[in-house]
Each structure stands twice: as structure tokens, then as C-alpha cells.
Amino acid sequence: MERNSRNSGSHGASFTNNISFRQCGNTEVYHKHQRSRRSSKVLKWDKDNLTWGVVRYSTKIRPLFQWRTFQKAFRIWARHSNLRFKYSHRKPDIKILFARLEHGDGDYNAFDGRGKLLGHAFLPANGGTHFDDDERWTLKGGNFSFDQIHLPTVALHEIGHALGLEHISPRLAVMSPYFTAVKMKLTSDDIAQLRELYDRRRPVPQKRKFKETFVTLSPPTTEEVDNAIDSCNGIRDLTSVPNRNGRNELQIFAGNLTFKVSSSGKKIKSTLWTSDIYRGVPSDVDAASFYKETGTQYFFKGKEVWKFQEHHIVAGFPKTVKMHRMYETPRASVSVTLWHSTRLFIFGSHTYWEWNPETDDTRTRKPKPIYRHWRGLPDNVDAAIQWRDRYLYFFKEGQYYKVHPSRKMVIYGYPKPMPPPWLRRFCQNKKS
Incomplete structure (x- = not known):
């Protein structure tokens, strides 16, 4: 998600704590090789088959559970587009990283400890998708306290930014800047924005029908x-x-x-x-x-x-x-x-x-x-x-x-x- 800030550049995702809800501040995360979605050029991946990988896992949850969480998030996005995702540890397109404070993106994109900025993601084709490891990440749904952050919801949102999606206003949408509840299904608004960038799913090949060409044999003795x-x-x-x-x-x-x-x-x-x-x-x-x-x-x-x-x-x-x-x-x-x-x-x-x-x-x-x-x-x-x-x-x-x-x-x-x-x-x- 993004923060409104003094920097222009690629999309970044940042959840912030507010008095009654967490908010994604809709700010660009500056990167010298990226342009804003608001420019005349629409940033999207120029291929359908993308790879993803984890540079560093969070210290709060077992790595296997984190891997499954991200795999499920990618499958949700793939379900409504022609995109296909595969895990790879060799130079993946989308690179997931858990880090603390300043982590190589510059001081202006540094995380600020527990409770405010939760993550950010760069627009295509950078692929950087970063999460604040100072947060208390959890895989459990339900009601949220300010010190428990639902990783599956945040991951789904951040991956949306990595694919090139912007924030949208409906509160129930995955790409809404507001983090108020578990969101593990794309709404029609999310899907519409996704399909502006990427085509619909490929048509499913028709299954071959077998008729009189095959003969059922008598059971073996x-x-x-x-x-x-x-x-x-x-x-x-x-x-x-x-x-x-x-x-x-x-x-x-x-x-x-x-x-x-x-x-x-x-x-x-x-x-x-x-x-x-x-x-x-x-x-x-x-x-x-x-x-x-x-x-x-x-x-x-x-x-x-x-x-x-x-x-x-x-x-x-x-x-x-x-x-x-x-x-x-x-x-x-x-x-x-x-x-x-x-x-x-x-x-x-x-x-x-x-x-x-x-x-x-x-x-x-x-x-x-x-x-x-x-x-x-x-x-x-x-x-x-x-x-x-x-x-x-x-x-x-x-x-x-x-x-x-x-x-x-x-x-x-x-x-x-x-x-x-x-x-x-x-x-x-x-x-x-």
C-alpha cells in the first residue's frame, strides 16, 4: 500500500494505526527505476507466468506457515486473471522480505517499529514486497487488537500492489487503504481493477470425450x-x-x-x-x-x-x-x-x-x-x-x-x- 509523502515513484503499501482503525496512508515509495501509476504509462507485468520467493521470513511465525500463507494469496489473485505464479528461490520476480526500520529502500521508506507502517510494495517490474518484522504478525482471524496484525490480509493487499493495483475507496475491498477486518476474498471492485491490467482467465480446454472408440473389457480373472x-x-x-x-x-x-x-x-x-x-x-x-x-x-x-x-x-x-x-x-x-x-x-x-x-x-x-x-x-x-x-x-x-x-x-x-x-x-x- 502507499503513503502520501514527499516522494514520487513506485507504489508502496503502508498500513498505519489510527484511533479506531488501521489505515494505509496511500503514499508512493520512491524508487529511481519506477514511475507512478498516475503517469501516462501503466505499470504492469509484461508476462503471465511470474515467480515469487522469500528473501527473509518473519521471526514471529514458522517459515512453513508463512510460505503457505503467501502461496494462498497468490492463488487468489491467479483465480481471477490469466496470471500464474510459481515459487522459486532463484531470482524470483516478486521478492518478499521481512525487515526492520531502514532496510535498504532509503530513510524515507524505512519502517517505524510496531503499530504504524506495516509494509510496502513496489510497482512492476521491481517486485519488492516488504513487511515490517517489528509487528506482531498472526495467522488467526477474527477481531483484531492493535498489537495483532493479520498476515494473510496484509499479504493479499501487498501482492496486489506488486501486481500494479492502486488503492480503491470501497471499505470491504482488499485494495482499500483501511485495515479493519479479515479480507481473504477479492470483491468485484478488486477484480475489475485487476482485469484492467490483466486479461481474464484463459479458457479451460474442453475435455476430450470418449465414445464408441473404447471398449470395456470383462474383469480380469x-x-x-x-x-x-x-x-x-x-x-x-x-x-x-x-x-x-x-x-x-x-x-x-x-x-x-x-x-x-x-x-x-x-x-x-x-x-x-x-x-x-x-x-x-x-x-x-x-x-x-x-x-x-x-x-x-x-x-x-x-x-x-x-x-x-x-x-x-x-x-x-x-x-x-x-x-x-x-x-x-x-x-x-x-x-x-x-x-x-x-x-x-x-x-x-x-x-x-x-x-x-x-x-x-x-x-x-x-x-x-x-x-x-x-x-x-x-x-x-x-x-x-x-x-x-x-x-x-x-x-x-x-x-x-x-x-x-x-x-x-x-x-x-x-x-x-x-x-x-x-x-x-x-x-x-x-x-x-
Whole structure:
């Protein structure tokens, strides 16, 4: 927000305490590289895909909770525009910083301790979004006392300024200069101002409809199920996917079949052909992974990739991926979550790639050798998954390897004979 002051320049956000309410004083925060929104040039980002990062967290709240707060705020702005935001720790476009007093923006933009100025943000394309760390930040809503500042509300407002929005007069608007209540939803006035700068949301691609081209097969026999799983030695890949009740279920791909298993290892549904569950996907896929950030299920087979969202294949898929033309085809894939980010890796016979869910392609054309980057992990793995304990489990020829997710190294004492403890109940019961 802004303060009315002697300086002209970029938008800045500053909450101030008043007798009965906190107020954003509507002042520009001076920066030599920025111009005021009141000039003839409208300042906005010239791209739709923006990155954000945190230079320094507040000392008042656990960093993970702060990260989630900012992530939610960015999603609210993205919901009503064509903007898309992704966290990045490498030169992000929007840089969030908690600081005290003078913090590098000049004396005229210095914070003043607890109770008055709460933050400020620069207009595009500076990206600086700063908060006063002397304040007593809280994540709890409800009534506010003068020494408790609701971070989600302030964050949503400041990000608006970082996108180029000005203050508006309606008191209930997120971009109102007055801080009187929890504000976690954009009003029509906020949305109207946002869309003056940025287009409406992109049209949602129509889901491909499957009609007579797909034939439902008869259920697999007990013999077919036993031959496919073979005491869990026939597993092609595994994914952990949320069901309609919000609970994660384990999907095991073996042969042409898909087994659905609870977290306790109990089979929860009848075994089905993979092509009956995911229409359009071949039954004998080479690798599969679920990317939870976008709720997307990927299937890899040979040179082709299938992308599913909400059990429907996404328009434009399957498609051929160039990485398969000169190098190895996939054998396994795994989605790895580390604190605040998720990465998807694809393993061939001797090399691996990292998949980019934003472009639906590999991040680099040239794969990397497994032995050099995953210490102790053998070539030719058959399947992989990140389990609830956060460790990675790789399967190969009747053995499994437990791998540290960030260090990428096999834990001492492994490999061990199949199955792992969390899969033992399922593997010992092969009945359909």
C-alpha cells in the first residue's frame, strides 16, 4: 500500500494505526527505476507466468506457515486473471522480505517499529514486497487488537500492489487503504481493477470425450491377477493419488492391471484393467506419476506421454516427447515433495530426466547418469514412489531400495527383499 509523502515513484503499501482503525496512508515509495501509476504509462507485468520467493521470513511465525500463507494469496489473485505464479528461490520476480526500520529502500521508506507502517510494495517490474518484522504478525482471524496484525490480509493487499493495483475507496475491498477486518476474498471492485491490467482467465480446454472408440473389457480373472502381480515382483510403477473423499490411495500398475490399495496395504477395490480406469491409456504403461501441485496424473510409454486431470485426458495428449528419440525410454518415474516444492523425475535404464509440469517436457534434453546423482541406486529400476514417511522407495528384481529424498542416496542396510513393510499385507494376499 502507499503513503502520501514527499516522494514520487513506485507504489508502496503502508498500513498505519489510527484511533479506531488501521489505515494505509496511500503514499508512493520512491524508487529511481519506477514511475507512478498516475503517469501516462501503466505499470504492469509484461508476462503471465511470474515467480515469487522469500528473501527473509518473519521471526514471529514458522517459515512453513508463512510460505503457505503467501502461496494462498497468490492463488487468489491467479483465480481471477490469466496470471500464474510459481515459487522459486532463484531470482524470483516478486521478492518478499521481512525487515526492520531502514532496510535498504532509503530513510524515507524505512519502517517505524510496531503499530504504524506495516509494509510496502513496489510497482512492476521491481517486485519488492516488504513487511515490517517489528509487528506482531498472526495467522488467526477474527477481531483484531492493535498489537495483532493479520498476515494473510496484509499479504493479499501487498501482492496486489506488486501486481500494479492502486488503492480503491470501497471499505470491504482488499485494495482499500483501511485495515479493519479479515479480507481473504477479492470483491468485484478488486477484480475489475485487476482485469484492467490483466486479461481474464484463459479458457479451460474442453475435455476430450470418449465414445464408441473404447471398449470395456470383462474383469480380469484370478489367474490373470496372480500372473500380473507375482508376489509384487511384477510391479511396473506405483502412484499415491487422492480419491474423491480426499484420502490417498495407492495405485499399483502391474502387467495390464491397476490395483487400488489403502495406506494400510489393504486392497480396497476390485482389480481393473488400466485402460478401463484411464480411458485412452495403454494398459502396459512403462511409468506413472501423480503431480499433486496441479492434480495431474502422467503416464509414460515409449515415446509418448499421457496427461490426466480429474480422470479425463487433457486436450493435446498423448504427445511425443523429444527426449525419447535419441536416448532411453522410461522405466519408472517418481514425484518427490521436499517441504515447499515438488519435482518429478523419470528414470531410464542408466539415466534419468527431470520433468517440467509447466511445459510438459523435460527441463534439459540431455539425461543425467543415475550412478552419479543417486548414490547407491542401481540401473534398470522397475518402479518408484515417495511414501508417507517421505522416503523414496525404488523396486528392482525382488528387492527394494530406501532412498533419502534430498540427499539422493540409498539408506544404509539396503537393498532388502521385497516387499517393504507398508506393502507386505497386499503382496501376501494375491486374491482378486
